[in-house]
Amino acid sequence: MPGRLEPPFSRRLPASVEPNAFSQVVAALKDQGAPLVDLTESNPTRAEIPYPADLLTSLADSRALQYDPNPFGLHDARAAVAADHARRKALVNPDDVVLTASTSEAYSWLFKLLCDPGDVVAVPRPSYPLFDHLTSLEGLDVHPYALTYDGRWSIDFDTLAAAPERTRAVLVVSPNNPTGSYVTMAEMRELARLCSQRGWALIADEVFADYPLDQTDPATDVARRADVLSFSLGGLSKTAGLPQLKLGWIVIGGPASQKARAREGLELIADTFLSVATPVQIAASRLLSAGATIRGAIHQRVRHNLTVLRAAGRRFAACEVLKVEGGWSAIIRVPSTRPEEELVLDLLEREHVVVHPGYFFDFPREAYLVVSLLPDPRQFAPAIERVLRVASA
């Protein structure tokens, strides 16, 4: 029809939402019923982790029949989250806790609080690919700063200091997905110095903080330590292996006046959405306590698979299992005799093993494979053997 206009779609969305070649092959093999071993599985509810059968009874508490909206969440739930930090010897005031439906939502609220469209957030590379979407959905640009490996992954502060004028916040993930590296106390001091010099806020994603593997000097609970405006993010998703319950949180830290201003802003944002369901807030204290058993089982699983991976790695001299300080994933450096893409497709089609290529996480060069440490060990051990054999060939 002449003069007819197409409805507009935002430039915040990527130009194409087509699944990439790798995802298309995985989907096609699944459709054909191929017996895939998924070494990218990061969903603990699909990894044969035992969950207490009566875990969800607390969600049926009849107090949840009452709707008592509160932007930051019900006081008892915030107090339960604050108290749970004592496990890591962090003293947190319930007034500094803001409940969210997930860590991803926490990011979006913090970006609304701190940034205008076109502003910049400094983000580690390699890291979690969702940051590209989380930032562009808020109309933000990213300044990638490098993590470099030298026996352990550490922050390349020169690349962070090169962040542009419009930078508003620096994001750290500790331990990081997928490098498994914690921010150390020494890095924390340098981060705080840079943030205070440049007027940046510090956002610390600490969703994996409860899964240390090999680090003696981790700076966990960043918001409690920093003397700059800072936010620590956590949630039931990782800390209790319960992503489906949709309860995350932000802990606000820093100088009192900045904290007060941040609280005011977040109150408005949270009040606009009121996204956390009442039953999960009423149940928060009991879920956090019951979560200890699940966390323990996941931790044991991750430790076990890492031991298996390291032992297998020693038998394939061409591959190197990089140091993992914490979290649920591990990185294998493999010979760069062919592109990562070709290797992962080969592993998929010939061995029916799913692993992620390093380029999904923006490694600066090839060739790396990223594996989850969550899968059932009966599948993990033989599949890792096949991955290392094919990668070494």
Ligand SMILES: Cc1ncc(COP(=O)(O)O)c(C=O)c1O
């Ligand atoms: C580093 C990191 N942050 C946040 C999340 C998302 O957590 P949530 O389920 O609370 O949104 C993930 C999920 O894998 C993650 O790896």
